[in-house]
Amino acid sequence: MHESMGGFLDYLTKERNSSPHTIRNYTEDLRLYQSFLDESPDEGNDPLAVDPKRLRRYSAWLSGAGYRPSTIARRLASLRSYYRYLRRRGLADSDPSTALRNPKQPKRLPRLLRVDEVLKLLDSVGMDTAPGLRDRAMFETLYGGGLRVSELVALNLDDLDQEQRMVRVRGKGRRERLCPIGGMAAQCLEWWIPVRKPRLAGDRALFLNQRGSRLTSRSVGRLLEGHLARVGLVHSASPHTLRHSFATHLLDRGADLRSVQELLGHRKLTTTQIYTHVTQERLLDIYQGAHPRA
Numbered sequence: 001m002h003e004s005m006g007g008f009l010d011y012l013t014k015e016r017n018s019s020p021h022t023i024r025n026y027t028e029d030l031r032l033y034q035s036f037l038d039e040s041p042d043e044g045n046d047p048l049a050v051d052p053k054r055l056r057r058y059s060a061w062l063s064g065a066g067y068r069p070s071t072i073a074r075r076l077a078s079l080r081s082y083y084r085y086l087r088r089r090g091l092a093d094s095d096p097s098t099a100l101r102n103p104k105q106p107k108r109l110p111r112l113l114r115v116d117e118v119l120k121l122l123d124s125v126g127m128d129t130a131p132g133l134r135d136r137a138m139f140e141t142l143y144g145g146g147l148r149v150s151e152l153v154a155l156n157l158d159d160l161d162q163e164q165r166m167v168r169v170r171g172k173g174r175r176e177r178l179c180p181i182g183g184m185a186a187q188c189l190e191w192w193i194p195v196r197k198p199r200l201a202g203d204r205a206l207f208l209n210q211r212g213s214r215l216t217s218r219s220v221g222r223l224l225e226g227h228l229a230r231v232g233l234v235h236s237a238s239p240h241t242l243r244h245s246f247a248t249h250l251l252d253r254g255a256d257l258r259s260v261q262e263l264l265g266h267r268k269l270t271t272t273q274i275y276t277h278v279t280q281e282r283l284l285d286i287y288q289g290a291h292p293r294a
Helices: 003-014 020-040 052-064 069-090 113-122 130-143 149-153 185-196 216-231 239-252 257-264 274-288
Strands: 168-170 174-180
Touching: 003 020, 003 069, 020 052, 052 069, 069 216, 113 130, 113 216, 113 239, 130 149, 130 168, 130 174, 130 185, 130 216, 130 239, 149 216, 149 239, 174 185, 174 257, 216 239, 239 274, 257 274
Parallel strands: none
Antiparallel strands: 168 174
């Protein structure tokens, strides 16, 4: 990669405190972009000398390579961030990415579990063992607070306020927020904490694997898949499905969109508005199934 790309990644790591996952994505995106530039040596492979026309060709190349629109949009967003960094540091005279347009995204509604399906899942998790207590507490917290799975596994004991039934969550961009988690989640956490056994003394991670180390997002996903399969709810649900279900169930019961935005930790209201489409779809299904003249 060009040395300026290395400087950009250092900036993200040291100054922006970006997560390892974010750094991996940016690194992959920049390497692919550099490979594209290297394939046309007659035009030069210096990213600082690229013009908007060549960037548009790169976008078309991504599309022709079969990448999904969402993946292309992410790769282009990485380039926008990179070129903004170059401009701010005085390493480039202009920003060729300003004319870039994202490909049109297909309208995709999030997968959901119905209320009865969520309750069936939660109630099926036995609490007569330590792993069962942990899993029940995890899933109750995911659904009770609408957390991202990355937020869940990052929780420490100090983030939990049992009296107020709240957790302090570190979301995207390291932004913190307080999330209510509900009475059942708080109760399950109260039962889980005394039986958690960290491998290292002083480890404050709230959720641990059987080796006593902090659980990973992938592990939570595998555990959820196993519990879903046991109750016959196998349809590609993931931990994020519980977050989507949380938001939709709140809106179905009259919560206002702005409050749901705050609970989810969305920076923009437009991100939350997808759930209004979901509730409208559900209302239409109910209408079609129940109205005699539908």
